[in-house]
Structures are given as structure tokens and as C-alpha cells.
Amino acid sequence: MAKVIAFSNQKGGVGKTTSCINIAAALGQQGKRVLLVDLDPQGNATSGLGVEKKSIRHTIYDVLIGSVPTNEAIFVTKFKDLHLIPSTVDLAGAEIELQTGGTPAVRALDKLDDVRDNYDYVFIDCPPSLGLLTLNGLCYADGVIIPMQCEFFALEGLSQLLITIKKVRRAYNDKLEITGLLLTMYNGRLSLTKQVVDELKKYYADKIFRTPISRSVRLSEAPGFGMPICYYDPSSKSAGEYREVAKEVAKALR
Numbered sequence: 363m364a365k366v367i368a369f370s371n372q373k374g375g376v377g378k379t380t381s382c383i384n385i386a387a388a389l390g391q392q393g394k395r396v397l398l399v400d401l402d403p404q405g406n407a408t409s410g411l412g413v414e415k416k417s418i419r420h421t422i423y424d425v426l427i428g429s430v431p432t433n434e435a436i437f438v439t440k441f442k443d444l445h446l447i448p449s450t451v452d453l454a455g456a457e458i459e460l461q462t463g464g465t466p467a468v469r470a471l472d473k474l475d476d477v478r479d480n481y482d483y484v485f486i487d488c489p490p491s492l493g494l495l496t497l498n499g500l501c502y503a504d505g506v507i508i509p510m511q512c513e514f515f516a517l518e519g520l521s522q523l524l525i526t527i528k529k530v531r532r533a534y535n536d537k538l539e540i541t542g543l544l545l546t547m548y549n550g551r552l553s554l555t556k557q558v559v560d561e562l563k564k565y566y567a568d569k570i571f572r573t574p575i576s577r578s579v580r581l582s583e584a585p586g587f588g589m590p591i592c593y594y595d596p597s598s599k600s601a602g603e604y605r606e607v608a609k610e611v612a613k614a615l616r
């Protein structure tokens with residue numbers, strides 16, 4: 363049965379979606395079957411994989427409110443072994459509907475169980491908040507990958523997220539683990555970066571992925587072309603870094 367990983371950090375713009383797309387695509391290229399669930403009303407993972415709004419029939423919103431069977435919401439992308447349950451802005455309304463619906467509000471993602479056996483990994487791209495959508499992601503996941511930029515506020519955000527993870531463990535999902543902290547938009551020459559990394563290592567040394575993701579223009583261009591970096595520019599430094607992290611993820615989840 364697939365391992366489920368939530369990409370989460372309530373801080374916005376830290377590289378959750380970029381990492382989710384690119385690790386998923388790299389694992390697909392490495393022969394693993396991956397389902398990416400876009401759990402963000404912004405739909406960045408959906409557009410970043412080149413899926414156009416007009417070609418979307420069903421979304422994760424339909425799955426969450428139970429209006430279509432999960433398998434009907436799966437979109438087969440043009441990338442090897444990478445499937446997607448897309449999202450559109452409709453999902454923004456789900457938080458209210460889930461609170462008034464039948465199943466417990468934090469358990470709506472259990473509907474993914476119907477397709478979970480078909481994959482090695484299910485990746486959930488969470489929105490930048492600790493609201494009900496993210497809670498659903500954390501309640502359903504086996505592990506969390508926390509992408510973070512090496513900035514001062516990142517440390518404050520991390521403590522908040524870790525408190526939430528602890529609460530989720532206690533109340534709903536005792537198997538939830540921290541798969542790893544992923545350093546994104548990394549520039550090792552900046553002294554602030556070094557300070558933040560030193561601070562992180564004091565507390566979470568064994569949880570930081572060995573490969574940081576460097577800041578790169580190619581990487582930020584790729585979603586505009588609807589492609590993961592390992593398709594858009596397979597020989598780039600960023601593609602190599604994400605392939606390495608994909609291997610680390612696979613190893614951590616064995």
C-alpha cells in the first residue's frame with residue numbers, strides 16, 4: 363500500500379508545491395507509481411503539471427464532499443507514472459462544507475483509500491495554512507515533508523507547525539512521522555543561511571535532507587511550461603538535486 367506524504371508548511375511561498383511536483387516526477391522517472399493530490403485551492407500543482415482548467419472533469423473537492431468516486435477524479439499526466447487529482451478554486455468552499463457534512467471533518471481524505479493500493483506513493487500538496495484542508499492532509503498522511511527557506515521567520519513557523527503535528531498525532535493519527543525538513547531556495551554563501559542551518563541542525567540534525575535545493579531561475583520557470591524540472595531541463599543542477607532528494611525520500615520511507 364502506498365506511503366502517504368503531506369508537503370506542509372503554513373508559511374506561504376516556501377517551495378511546497380515546487381518540491382511536491384518535482385520529487386513526485388523524479389520518483390515516477392525512477393520507476394515508482396505516484397499519485398499527487400492537489401489539496402490547495404490555488405491549484406498550483408495542477409497548473410504546474412500543465413493541466414488546463416478546461417480539461418479537468420472532477421477535482422479533489424468532488425472527492426472530499428463525496429460527489430464522485432475517487433478513481434474518477436484521477437488525471438493521468440503526460441509524465442511517467444505520475445497521476446494527479448487536480449484542484450480548482452472550488453476547493454476554497456470545502457472547509458465549510460466539510461464542517462457541516464456527515465463524516466468527521468478531518469477525515470474526508472480517507473476516501474483516497476479506494477485508490478491507494480495502485481500507487482507506491484501518494485503526495486499531498488497542502489495549502490499555506492493550518493486550516494481544515496491541511497489538517498485533513500496531516501490526519502491521512504504517514505509522513506510530513508516540510509520545505510523551508512533558510513530565513514529567520516522560518517524557525518518561528520517551524521515551531522508552530524511542530525506543535526500542530528504533535529496535536530494531530532495525539533488526537534487523530536499516531537503514526538504520523540516527520541519524514542524530513544527540506545531546505546529550499548538555498549544559497550550556502552549567505553551568512554544568514556549558515557546561521558539558520560546551524561540552528562536547525564542543533565535540534566533536527568537527523569531530520570534534514572542531505573541535499574538542499576538551490577535557488578534557481580530554471581526551476582521557477584518550469585511550472586510556466588507545465589513541466590517538472592526533470593522534464594523541462596533534465597541536465598540542470600535543480601533536476602539533479604530533486605533526483606537526489608527523491609532517492610532520500612524513498613530511502614526514508616522504506
Ligand SMILES: Nc1ncnc2c1ncn2[C@@H]1O[C@H](COP(=O)(O)OP(=O)(O)OP(=O)(O)O)[C@@H](O)[C@H]1O
Pocket residue numbers: 373374375376377378379380381402404406488489490546547548575576577578579581582583585
Ligand atoms: N529553488 C527555487 N529557486 C527559485 N525559485 C523557486 C525555488 N523553489 C520555488 N521557487 C519559486 O518560488 C515561488 C514559491 O514556490 P512554491 O509555489 O513552490 O511555494 P509554496 O510553498 O507551494 O507556495 P504556497 O504557500 O503559495 O502554496 C514560486 O514562484 C516558485 O517557482
Ligand SMILES: [Mg+2]
Pocket residue numbers: 378379380402406487488489
Ligand atoms: Mg503551493
